[in-house]
Amino acid sequence: MNTFSEKLREKKLKVTPQRLAIYSYLANSGAHPTVETIYNDIRADFPSMSIATVYKTVAALRDAGLVREFNISEDSNRYDAHMDEHAHIICTKCHCIEDYYGSFDMGEDICRMELASGFSIESRDMNFYGLCEKCRDK
Amino acid sequence: MNTFSEKLREKKLKVTPQRLAIYSYLANSGAHPTVETIYNDIRADFPSMSIATVYKTVAALRDAGLVREFNISEDSNRYDAHMDEHAHIICTKCHCIEDYYGSFDMGEDICRMELASGFSIESRDMNFYGLCEKCRDK
DNA sequence: TCCTAAATGATAACAATTACAATTTAATGA
């Protein structure tokens, strides 16, 4: 129940070289790449792969809960295989994205929000915007 | 410096009937509409308006800081003229969006994050996902 | 090894958005 292949089987998804390559690429990347980027970077090792496969794979993995899909008001979606809850910090100048795994002390606030809204909250996306160190120094 | 027209002038944007209509529609809507929806709803009162104008207007207003653009992993962007900081609560079943204006007690957490990341945080997007009251009752 | 459903690859179709060029209009100042 631990390896990626096992997780695929658990979800009744076949284990294919393409899926392994895409997931491995995502898992080793901290860059939150787009489909285009994934495709270009994997092409070298995998010249036969179609970009359609990349689209279908990230969608399948997203539906299986193995990757996270998000969009920061850009043209295309970004993907992230790091599923522990974490926030994204996005530079408004160079558009780099940094992960932040620290916790936020907002349990009570969420209770209040659930009470006020009638929703039962299951997950959240937290995106922070500002200038990264490099851009600020310029 | 208070009315929408004054804000436009301040940003060196011309005051046009189309801009007034689109902003007024957004300001009076709690629905976080897409360009398509804005266009369709305004068409009745404004048959000559082009959808290209709606696209350009929301982009101009977004750049001027008068509306907020966001995307919740759907096909098209959504727009919101309510600029006070607030969170969005999104139903994972019916995809309705509710605003939450309550505050979150995370000042210290953000300081810690700025320290750890080197970013200077200026704004944030908080999206919560769950089931709305209606969908949960079914 | 064979069988079958699922996955892949190539490409066409589609939908959201942007670019373009001609026309109209808001704002400025004489």
Next chain:
DNA sequence: TCATTAAATTGTAATTGTTATCATTTAGGA
């Protein structure tokens, strides 16, 4: 008030990101 000019609007074409289609290939089980 009118003329001027830069900006905005329109309608449409082009572009881009994504999905659908379908023929071919392949993974996984019998």
